[in-house]
Amino acid sequence: MQIAPDAFFLDPHYKGSLQQQIQHIVSQGILAGRFNPGDKLPSSRKLSHHLGVSRITVTLAYGELLSDDYLCSRGRSGYFVSQSAPRRAVFEPTAQPDRPTIEWNRVIGQRYSSQVLPEKPSDWQNYPYRFIYGQADYTLFDHHNWRLCALQALGKKDFSDVTSDYYERDDPELVKFIALYTLPRRGIFARPEEILVTLGAQNALWLCAQILLTQRRTAAMENPGYPGLRAILEQTRCKLIQAQVDDEGIVYEGLPEGVDAVFATPSHHCPTNVTMPLERRQGLLDHARKNEYVIVEDDYEFEISFAKPPAPALKSLDSEGRVIYVGSFSKSLYPGLRLGYVVAPEPLIRELRALRATVLRHPPGQIQRTVANFLSLGHYDALVARMSQAFANRRTVMRGAIAEHGLTVAQSDTAGGSSFWMRAPDDVDIEETAQRLRTLGVLIEPGHVFFDPKDAPRNFYRLAYSSVEASRIAEGIRLIASQF
The missing domain is CATH 3.90.1150.10 (Aspartate Aminotransferase, domain 1)
Structure with missing residues (x-):
């Protein structure tokens, strides 16, 4: 059967090149069963004339479809749908009940949808x-160099690294760069065994809260503070203390006895943006030492300090190992990256890694290696x-x-x-x-x-x-x- 050029039309809102859109039309037509094995495609000349695109665009699209076995070529006869082209399984739709048969309000054991978080319109x-x-x-954003770093990560040299299952480990190149270059800029020195890569700071905070807190323990957070953290801490069912914030950050003097963990953002407090001065940082560490609690430091936006150099991280001032440091590349690169890390003593990292493994083995290898390339080549700075x-x-x-x-x-x-x-x-x-x-x-x-x-x-x-x-x-x- 000859497929007519009229079966093809371009969508002006398609997010991709003309070549990619032609590939999409053909592949989806084959997968949906509209184009069958043996059907002949329009010639590149006829299709290019019908769509108003260059003939080379159609030829390149056909070439890509040929390499993926959607199409085959028969000498001078043109392109045909391959006999071994991928096909989707087709299932007959089942009858849907007039009303739900499951009472989900009774079935749901834990509820999370009531948490109050900032809303941003999708458009x-x-x-x-x-x-x-x-x-x-x-x-x-540095689109050009990011693209090159991503291509490098997908090259033959790194292919086995980024496509392998690390199991519970992380990309050694990214961990090495964090240890040797990123952390020393914050005055922090850590071994690879003390670093865990996470899916952003949010994931890091969740892991820490799950390990540190129980229903019988007490945590303190800043008020106002990061709403995502509040939702995390409430999920642990711990006793939650709201610590007030002034022009120098969290006010720790009023914390009650028995606090087990304090979550703070000293670099740029969320949402007031105030930076905790060095004297307040030292005071918070002394208070933690006297009252025997740990501090989870979310080093929020420390890079974006353009009026004066950033203050040293709490972790860098900690001589006892009671500060757990959370960093992220998502804010400075782009939020959809979702890549962060935790720095903590090895026993805690071991537990965090084991917990992470119950949810995901590790963040995607390709993303980790792309970021490692972007960092190591100086593009990040x-x-x-x-x-x-x-x-x-x-x-x-x-x-x-x-x-x-x-x-x-x-x-x-x-x-x-x-x-x-x-x-x-x-x-x-x-x-x-x-x-x-x-x-x-x-x-x-x-x-x-x-x-x-x-x-x-x-x-x-x-x-x-x-x-x-x-x-x-x-x-x-x-x-x-x-x-x-």
């Missing part, structure tokens, strides 16, 4: 004034420098616009980071304000999600400048001010 890139935190700015310069400029512009329009910054001025922590008048419900601002093309983050839900104020919000162009900041701030 956030379509908003002109996107003051939301944690999204990548594609104009700053160049990217951080470029981001810091851009963020410093955007922060200056935003600070000026905030002052011009009379908005209130809730924290003292900080050494870096990627956001401002803001306070609206007491009678303002920021969640309602945020909904109105969306209709004006403005995205902000309501702040109540960062507080203990029992007494969360409604008039705080966060304005990030990591994803908004400097040229749009002033108008976006004006629109925000118009709502108060």
Whole structure:
């Protein structure tokens, strides 16, 4: 049977090249059973004329399909659907019940959907004034060198490394770079046996909480603080203490006796962005020593410190090994990377590794090796420098616009980071304000999600400048001010 060119049409919204789209049309037609073994494809000349693309584009697409055995070539006769082309199994649809037969409210034993977390619209890139935190700015990212590092990771030399099952181990190249280059910049020196690679800082915090805490133990976290951590700690069913935060970070003096673990973000507190000074860091370590608890240090955004050099990590000041250090590449590379690490004494790493193995063996080898390449070739440091310069400029512009329009910054001025922590008048419900601002093309983050839900104020919000162009900041701030 001859397949007519009319069976092909291009989707203007397809995310890929014309060649890839033609390959997609043919392969999906074969897999769905619309194109059958022995059917003849349109000639490259006819199909290129029908689609309005170059003939070489069609020829290259046919060539790729030929190598994957979707098509075969018969001399001068053209291309045909291969007799051994991949096919999908076809199942007859079964009748669906008119109503659910399972009472899921009774079956579900543990519930997690009630946790309060920040919400970001999936189409956030379509908003002109996107003051939301944690999204990548594609104009700053080093696409070219990242692509080369990914290709290197998939090359023949590294193929067996990145495609093998490490079992419970991690990519030795990435671990080596973390130990020899990344950690010493924070004043930390660790052996490979004291490092565990994780699926981002969130995964690292979950692993630590699961190992350290039980229903009979007590943990303390910052209030306001990272809502993802609050959800993690509540899952452990431990007794949770809310530690207040001032302009120098967590206030530890008021912690009650019997605390087992304190979770803190000293580099840039989430969400206020304040940096804990050296004296407060020493005091927290002394307090931990006297009261015999451990500290989980989330070294949040330490690279983005453009006003002055970053303060030494808590882990680097720790002489007893009671600080567990959590780092991440996701914020400085891109959030979808989901790659982080834990640094801790070997006995704890052994338990963390065993727990991780019950959920996943290890983060994907290809991602680990790509990041190792990107780090070792110096691209990461160049990217951080470029981001810091851009963020410093955007922060200056935003600070000026905030002052011009009379908005209130809730924290003292900080050494870096990627956001401002803001306070609206007491009678303002920021969640309602945020909904109105969306209709004006403005995205902000309501702040109540960062507080203990029992007494969360409604008039705080966060304005990030990591994803908004400097040229749009002033108008976006004006629109925000118009709502108060």
